[in-house]
Amino acid sequence: MSKFNSDKVMPRYFAIAVAFTLIGVAIIGKAGYIMTAEKQYWSEVAARLVRDSLSVKPTRGNILSCDGQLMASSIPEFRIFMDFRPGGQRIDTMWTDSVDLICEGLNRIFPAKSAKEFKRDLTKGFEKGARHWPVWKQRIDYGTYTEVKKLPVFRLDKNKGGFHTEEFNSRRRPFGSLASRTVGDMFGAKDTARCGLELSYDSILRGTDGITHRRKVLKNYMSVPVTPPVNGADIITTIDVTMQDIAERSLIDELRKVNGDMGVAILMEVQTGDVKAMVNMTRCADGEYREIMNNAISYRCEPGSVFKPASIMVALDDGVVDTSYVIHTGSGVMDMHGRFMKDHNWRRGGYQDINVARALEVSSNIGVSYVIDRFYYDHPEKYVEGLYRTGIADDLHIPLVGYAKPIIRMPKKNKRGQWLNWSKTALPWMSIGYETQVAPINTVAFYNAIANDGKMMRPRFVKKVVKNGETIMEFPPVVQKERICKPQTVRTLQTVLEHVVSQGLGKKAGSRLFRVAGKTGTAQVSKGAAGYHSGTVDYWLSFAGYFPADEPRYSCIVCIRKSGLPASGGGMSGLVFHHIAEGVMARHIKLSIDDARDPSAAMVPEVKSGNVVAADYVLRDLGVASNRDWGGTGSAGTPVWGRATTGPKAVDLARVNTPKGTVPDVRGMGASDAVYLLESQGLRVRLHGRGRVKRQSCEPGTTLRRGRECVLYLE
Structure with missing residues (x-):
């Protein structure tokens, strides 16, 4: 006969079950109270203690030809976004007062989209309270980014104004499609190597990511570097x-x-x-x-x-x-x-x-x-x-x-x-x-x-x-x-x-x-x-x-x-x-310079805007001029530089012949000098062909309009 006494045991089991049920209901009730009535308080506490580990991308190494010419190089590009609730706070008044100026400024920088279209698009993000709303869907270069950064609200700190970016390493080939399959290519959206030397030597070119901690203290964010990024190395190829x-x-x-x-x-x-x-x-x-x-x-x-x-x-x-x-x-x-x-x-x-x-x-x-x-x-x-x-x-x-x-x-x-x-x-x-x-x-x-x-x-x-x-x-x-x-x-x-x-x-x-x-x-x-x-x-x-x-x-x-x-x-x-x-x-035929010299004629070469240091070296080697004033005009009436120099002054001398507010004349220049001069004036440059600039889509001397695209045709 069993010794189990149900009259004594069952009430105890029942009492324990009721106690656990009440405890469970209390826990659920407290959780519901925290999620509703105390939500704002605990959200603010969590925001003060946010600590993220962010990956810092290194700069990808260059690919160079056998004589050191750049065949592939990385330059920074950006995608720009707007956070309409920076720090969890809406920016209603500040945004409403500045939206028209912002959209007009964006239209000047990106003429392909009207100010009205910018306003309609950004207003939609503002009404949604979006935290990561794209201002412009394509990537932009650093020069364009600095122009956008000057606009109202956008010029503020990202934790106050909400303007922020995603940075990418864009791969550019100065020689265009030359040896493109050997040099290789990148999947632009993923920043990953696709083929060629880019893929085969990816581990060397890529470098190592760094780590930084992003911690919010009160209403400010503080970045604490933990491991700095290690930039990629350059590879010297055999390609000529x-x-x-x-x-x-x-x-x-x-x-x-x-x-x-x-x-x-x-x-x-x-x-x-x-x-x-x-x-x-x-x-x-x-x-x-x-x-x-x-x-x-x-x-x-x-x-x-x-x-x-x-x-x-x-x-x-x-x-x-x-x-x-x-x-x-x-x-x-x-x-x-x-x-x-x-x-x-x-x-x-x-x-x-x-x-x-x-x-x-x-x-x-x-x-x-x-x-x-x-x-x-x-x-x-x-x-x-x-x-x-x-x-x-x-x-x-x-x-x-x-x-x-x-x-x-x-x-x-x-x-x-x-x-x-x-x-x-x-x-x-x-x-x-x-x-x-x-x-x-x-x-x-x-x-x-x-x-x-x-x-x-x-x-x-x-x-x-x-x-x-x-x-x-x-x-x-x-x-x-x-x-x-x-x-x-x-x-x-x-x-x-x-x-x-x-x-x-x-x-x-x-x-x-x-x-x-x-x-x-x-x-x-x-x-x-x-x-x-x-x-x-x-x-x-x-x-x-x-x-x-x-x-x-x-x-x-x-x-x-x-x-x-x-x-x-x-x-x-x-x-x-x-x-x-x-x-x-x-290329291996070497002739003596004396064979080409005409002792009865004296010719002073015309020097156009570009790399002053290189021009000075050539002229000194030819025995024409060296570290002295150059004046007058060239064979076509083109003014030449005032003085050969090196260092920071060389940049200023490259602009000496360009009236302020007008498009520079870059015909006859090499690609790198022409791109530098035009982009420094706020133009966006696209290259077509190889060699020296034969023609430019923006006529020299016309009114300069920042953000305008200028196509250079090289031969």
């Missing part, structure tokens, strides 16, 4: 701005001429592997060519005939043939295991009997494929192993996101001795650049190794990392392969590649001023399952080589993808190579 510009212009001109779909050009320094220029142009919907993808490192394709020197290098290095070995190409058509191999001139009777050297000079498909098939048919893996020795299949560890390493498959057999991934025709077609996948950067690295007497250098994009003028990290040249073949083999190929240009199919790539070596390539582009001949045939045209051939300084590859005929690697890509080579070599 002038060479990049030459390569871009040469490639785009030819793409427009031949109606090309895509083009790539890479210029590399032979001794170091430094990439001096890399161009990636794609035709957009509007017909213009822009850098959309970094095809130079990511577009793996069948390279075509520029691959043939690698095949012959393997055969020469293995000793199975020499350059005098004769191939009977017949009338230009040969049966290769059931498929017909054709030379480009098969309709004209072919080349008949030619040796190995001549086969490369005229880019004979039969000549190269016959040699490889004849001596490696039974052991194709030895041929592929030889290709691996040449370095053309190496992973170059390119420090850019998107790099695709080559795919050259190795023949494999199963246990029964049957080929798993190979066919009878694989070897002859692989030997002439098909059935492989190689990006242009790997091909130019291979040709660079030939120019460098067999030493393959890894392509280098960044030389060093600099901070506060001190080098904190260096990236020396890296040898990818000490030797890609025997010394005799590389010397033989150097001679043959020079003959390709001097007496073969690559004549248009040559120059009358210096010797050029290289190889043409014209390949049909596969369309996947559709094959090579569905619809209009696409072609991959290329020329790879180096110059000058006797003392190689630079290697270069130019590739063009186009649809339909005519299509010629030597006649199209080779012509671009020619323009790049002559443009680059022209």
Whole structure:
């Protein structure tokens, strides 16, 4: 029998349950009282004790060219907002008295929006009591921000007037779209790196965020720095701005001429592997060519005939043939295991009997494929192993996101001795650049190794990392392969590649001023399952080589993808190579200044507004003037500076010829000087083109209107 006495226990349980219920009701009641009757009191207590940890963004590092020119730099930009209840208090009277003046001032600064529209928009935020109402939706530069900050109410402390900002680091490229895919880009709204060197070296460029505590004491906020931000470091690239510009212009001109779909050009320094220029142009919907993808490192394709020197290098290095070995190409058509191999001139009777050297000079498909098939048919893996020795299949560890390493498959057999991934025709077609996948950067690295007497250098994009003028990290040249073949083999190929240009199919790539070596390539582009001949045939045209051939300084590859005929690697890509080579070599021509001096004439150069220090240096070097008064007018009646100087006075001298309240004349100036002078006068500047200012949209001498946009056209 149970000893539980319900008559005694149940009343106790009931009493406990009632007590807990009453306590719960009391707690809920007290909470409701605090949330309603005492809400204002506790809100004020909480506001006095607010303490936030805020992140302080560092300044992103710069990206510079090999000679120190800015290719990407950070400047502050702002988004502006209004808090209509700063410190929890409304600003009714102050706002009502000043709203008309504020909107008129905003209209002067932002003419695209009327004062009436500003008032309607801001009144809506005022009526809502918004704490973070946008005054202007786009980002503005520092000069515009200072103008806005001068307006009534906005000039007050943000805890009294309510005007506040969000600051961003905006990325600007002084040279516009030049090398844009290599330098990289940013997602502006997120301040995060998108591609190129910006993304690959993001951790170095970005720096480290700082932390500050923001604490409210009574009605004032106090910021207490905890950890200061560490600004990002600068990176010095290998890109040469002038060479990049030459390569871009040469490639785009030819793409427009031949109606090309895509083009790539890479210029590399032979001794170091430094990439001096890399161009990636794609035709957009509007017909213009822009850098959309970094095809130079990511577009793996069948390279075509520029691959043939690698095949012959393997055969020469293995000793199975020499350059005098004769191939009977017949009338230009040969049966290769059931498929017909054709030379480009098969309709004209072919080349008949030619040796190995001549086969490369005229880019004979039969000549190269016959040699490889004849001596490696039974052991194709030895041929592929030889290709691996040449370095053309190496992973170059390119420090850019998107790099695709080559795919050259190795023949494999199963246990029964049957080929798993190979066919009878694989070897002859692989030997002439098909059935492989190689990006242009790997091909130019291979040709660079030939120019460098067999030493393959890894392509280098960044030389060093600099901070506060001190080098904190260096990236020396890296040898990818000490030797890609025997010394005799590389010397033989150097001679043959020079003959390709001097007496073969690559004549248009040559120059009358210096010797050029290289190889043409014209390949049909596969369309996947559709094959090579569905619809209009696409072609991959290329020329790879180096110059000058006797003392190689630079290697270069130019590739063009186009649809339909005519299509010629030597006649199209080779012509671009020619323009790049002559443009680059022209920079190395040094003439004595005495040859250009006319002793019977005395000329005083005209000096226009701009960098006084630089002008003074040039004039002193020419022996014209130095640290003395310059007077009179130039050849067009333009006044010149009054006195050369340095330091703060140089800024004033840049404005000496501009009447107060009028638009300065910046024609003939460099971009940086022109932008500085116009923005210092309150104008907003937009650049179009590269070089010096040829024309300006705001006529010189007209009435100056702050906030007005002035477009500068550079040439």
